[in-house]
Amino acid sequence: MIVILVALFAMSSFLLFSALLQMLFLSNKRMEKRLNRYLDLNDKKQLSRKKFNLLVRMQLYKRTVRERVLTKQRSSRLDAMLRLSGVPLKPEEYVLFQWMSTALCAGIFYLLFNQPLMLGVGAVIGFLLPRWWIGKKRKARIKAFNDGLLDMLTTVISSLRAGFSFAQALKTVVDESDGPVQEEAETVLKEMQYGTTMEDALTEWKERMPSEDLDLMIQAILIQRQIGGNLAVILETIVQTIRDRGRIQRQVTTLTAQGKLSGIVIGLLPFVLAFLLYLISPDYIGTLFQNKIGIGLVAGGLVSGIIGFILIRKITTIEV
Helix, strand or coil, X not given: CHHHXXXXXXXXXXXXXXXXXXXXXXXXXXHHHHHHHHHCCCXXXXXXXXXXXXXXXXXXXXXXXXXXXXXXXXXXXXXXXXXXXXXXXXXXXXXXXXXXXXXXXXXXXXXXXXXXXXHHHHHHHHHHHHHHHHHHHHHHHXXXXXXXXXXXXXXXXXXXXCCCCHHHHHHHHHHHCCHHHHHHHHHHHHHHHCCCCHHHHHHHHHHHCCCHHHHHHHHHHHHHHHXXXXXXXXXXXXXXXXXXXXXXXXXXXXXXXXXXXXXXXXXXXHHHHXXXXXXXXXXXXXXXXXXXHHHHHHHHHHHHHHHHHHHHHHHHCCCC
16 A cells, blocks of 8 residues: 555656646746747637646746745845756746755655654755755856866967957857857857946856856956957967866876775765665664664764765865
């Protein structure tokens, strides 16, 4: 009976999540189609009453979250985080998604383990899961930007040598590149076209994208605009510096890979062993949690394991 309930709950949760993701992520792609349904009254391409009520209810939920839950500071912080990760969500949509993930994981953990304690564990995991996913997307987007930065600089240098201005060189980057580099260059170009000075647009770009290579490039451009000089030659020096630093970073990553792996193994080994012992003999490991001495030993082991993991990460993390 429990297996049937778990299967039904998992199926309904999957359908609910699919509907939510479709509503959140595909809304921009279907904007034009929805507008055509709104405006093309002659062909009577209007939304059904059920879909219209669902859309209105979703908008009311978003407005309630935006007005009563999100402060201005938190909304700005979430908006910057979502834009940096490249996820087409608004802050209120992210909060709704986080709430649904919390409720879903809490219900799944409770049905699987049938223990009230696991309800809280599932809620914590569900609450942290969207932030982990956003952080992963953020790191991937920053990495993709850094990987394409050298090609962008090469295009800018070629355009400057051909007699183009820096704004025209950015336009060439937008036309010829793709991914995060194109998106960020297009944002800077639009800000400059709307009246923002080049210095302010580049400074905002540096604050928006946490990239050391980009920071180095922008600092060189700003200094060149103050004291003069050949920007193409300066950027060529920056390109060589970025390549040398990337080579050193790859060497450091290779040399510290074993230490990082050791930290991961040391951190996960106690949990894996405890789980395997629980599967083999639940009564054997259960004795450890039935007296104060055993609980103290578990707590001490957790604290020492966390300290060891942090120390290994500190030792193997080398800034270049």
